[in-house]
Amino acid sequence: MTDDAAAAPTCLARPLPGPDENGIGCAAARGVDGRPLHAAALKFFWGPMDCGKSTMALQMNYNHARQGRRGLVTTRIDRSLGPQVTSRIGLAHSAVEVTDSLDLRTLVRDTWAEGVRVDYLICDEASFYNVEHVEQMAELVDGYDVDVYAFGLATDFRSCLFPAAQRLFELADEVARIQIEVLCWCGREGLLNARVVDGRVVREGAQVVIGDTADTADVRYQVLCRRHYRSGDLGPRS
Numbered sequence: 001m002t003d004d005a006a007a008a009p010t011c012l013a014r015p016l017p018g019p020d021e022n023g024i025g026c027a028a029a030r031g032v033d034g035r036p037l038h039a040a041a042l043k044f045f046w047g048p049m050d051c052g053k054s055t056m057a058l059q060m061n062y063n064h065a066r067q068g069r070r071g072l073v074t075t076r077i078d079r080s081l082g083p084q085v086t087s088r089i090g091l092a093h094s095a096v097e098v099t100d101s102l103d104l105r106t107l108v109r110d111t112w113a114e115g116v117r118v119d120y121l122i123c124d125e126a127s128f129y130n131v132e133h134v135e136q137m138a139e140l141v142d143g144y145d146v147d148v149y150a151f152g153l154a155t156d157f158r159s160c161l162f163p164a165a166q167r168l169f170e171l172a173d174e175v176a177r178i179q180i181e182v183l184c185w186c187g188r189e190g191l192l193n194a195r196v197v198d199g200r201v202v203r204e205g206a207q208v209v210i211g212d213t214a215d216t217a218d219v220r221y222q223v224l225c226r227r228h229y230r231s232g233d234l235g236p237r238s
């Protein structure tokens with residue numbers, strides 16, 4: 001038996017003390033498999049385009065870094081098309097580009113091998129990752145005690161879940177819809193990402209086509225409420 005286990009033997013047998021009790025907490029609480037009960041977590045934050053996901057990802061990275069934690073930021077198909085996370089309000093941070101062949105576990109191990117700590121991953125644009133990457137995120141949490149915070153769209157332009165988003169919904173410890181509201185042109189809450197080609201909502205095509213939200217782009221995306229997504233009505237300005 002280790003000293004840690006000897007010092008806190010009752011943690012396994014009773015609930016952790018609440019803030020009104022002795023206030024000490026029980027950081028060493030471990031499951032019967034010997035691993036921490038309250039350790040790393042996989043969290044998925046989702047929302048439609050323009051809801052501030054990348055801004056929130058960078059803010060979270062900043063908050064953790066300020067607490068002395070070390071993390072890596074990853075992305076795929078960022079709007080800048082470079083190895084960085086950029087947000088619409090002008091924030092930017094260098095990032096590791098996630099490719100089909102990238103193994104997130106190897107990324108963390110290689111970083112550790114360089115003597116750099118990795119306490120957490122910020123995975124932006126996670127809905128564009130492969131399902132395998134999501135499995136790797138889960139393993140990083142369970143086997144490496146690395147927190148993984150994933151940010152991304154839930155559904156594609158057909159209003160169907162991205163495979164990686166589906167896997168995140170299935171596996172994540174915590175799933176949260178980002179609460180910054182994006183409004184449809186009608187004033188209702190925006191929920192779905194419509195792909196617009198030549199001024200019309202299209203419902204067939206490749207799952208990922210890079211476009212923009214600028215009105216002038218050949219392929220653009222517009223966030224609509226479900227009612228106007230289903231009717232294909234882009235509003236009076238279109």
Ligand SMILES: [Zn+2]
Pocket residue numbers: 184185186187188224225226227228229
């Ligand atoms: Zn609407």
